[in-house]
Amino acid sequence: MKNKKSFSVIGGDLRQVKMANGLAQDGYDVKAFGFNNIEFHPSIIQVNSIQEAIDGADVIIAPLPCTLDNETVNAPFYDEKIFYKDLFKKISKNQLFVGGKLGEKINNLAKVYNIYVVDYFEREELTVLNAIPTAEGAIQIAMEEMPITIHSSNCLILGYGRIGRILSKMLWGLGANVTVEARKYEDLAWIKSFGYNGIHLNELTTxxxxxxxxxxxxxxxxxxxxxxxxxxxxxxxxxxxxxxGGVDFEMARNIGIKTIWALSLPGKVAPNTAGDIIKDTIFNIIYELGV
Incomplete structure (x- = not known):
């Protein structure tokens, strides 16, 4: 294991906990910072400062999303704030920093401190695989909230991107009547080829x-x-x-339409799977960069 990378996991939800545990189980040296009362794998060292966290780490891993306010690390299990400016001050040019949904402000801050960063949420393999727990979570919500079965129900999916493609397949498999809205005619052709009903955005109101x-x-x-x-x-x-989002939520409330804004479903419904997806994506980044 001497030639293997060492990792520091800073903040995050259950996805990062699972990812850190997975790294430790694979034999890597792992430190964790930004967690209170979380039980990690026995070999993981939980530290109490940014300096301790980054010392000796080859790869520093921030959560998904990396921040909720463009200033601090998204650390729901931690009582204090971890500022990115304090973190970046201590990272050396030989260390790789990865995080999810970095955003313009965090990217610009990294440039100020000459930190090399990679946004793993921009990786296609992660977003495709992340669509699976998102679709499953959406179906779970529908099953819990609707007074009817998914089977034989009339389901409309707006958009035929990664989530739309996987969700339509899952709903079809459950016996739903699936209609998918798309703007591109090539997408409408694919929708038709799979046996779903396809409509163009211009037809939506009808x-x-x-x-x-x-x-x-x-x-x-x-x-x-x-x-x-x-x-x-x-x-x-x-x-x-x-x-x-894609809904005028205030208007929906005013006219009595039940609307659920289901954000970050992978971390809520399948944190173990989502953590493994992040871990595998980070290794793909490391391999491609040759670091």
Whole structure:
């Protein structure tokens, strides 16, 4: 194990805990900082300062999302704040920093301190595999919230990206009547080839009232006042899109449409799987960089 990399895991939710434990189980040296009352693998060293965390670490791993305020590490299991400026001050040019959804401000701060950073959320293998627990979580919500079965229900998916593709397949397998909205005609062709109903965005207002549940995956407001007014009041809307979301939530409340904004589902419904996906992606980054 002497030639293997050493890791420092700083902050995060259960995904990072699972990832850290997985690294330790694989025989790597791992330190953890930014966690209170979390039981880690016995070989993981929990430290009490940024300096202790980064000393001797080849790879420093921040969570997904890396920050909620563009200043501090997203550390829900920690009582204090960990500022990125304090972290970057202590990282050397020989250390690799990786995090998820870094954003413009964190990237710019890294440049100021001459830190080499990689955003693992921008990796295609992670986002594709992350779509699986997202889709499963969305279906779980629908099953818990709807008074009918998924089987034979009328389901509409807005968007045919990674999540839309996996979600449509899962719903189809459960016997749902699946309709998928897409803007590209090539996507509509693929949708048709799999046996789903396909509609173009321009047709949405004419059919929007026909569904028991609507899953949105588009990160812009598609379900605006005009379209929401045409949705059946018994329909459940599950928004899977990142901020700002795809629903006018205030209008939905005003007209009585039940809407659930289901953010960060992988970390909530399948943290172990999500942690393994992050770990594997980080190793892909290390391999490609040759560090």
């Amino acid at each position: 059919v929007i009232g026909d569904y028991d549940v609507i899953f949105n995956t588009i990160p812009s407001v598609v379900l605006d006042t005009d379209i929401l007014s045409k949705i059946d009041k018994e329909c459940l809307v599950i928004d899977l899109a990142s901020k700002p």
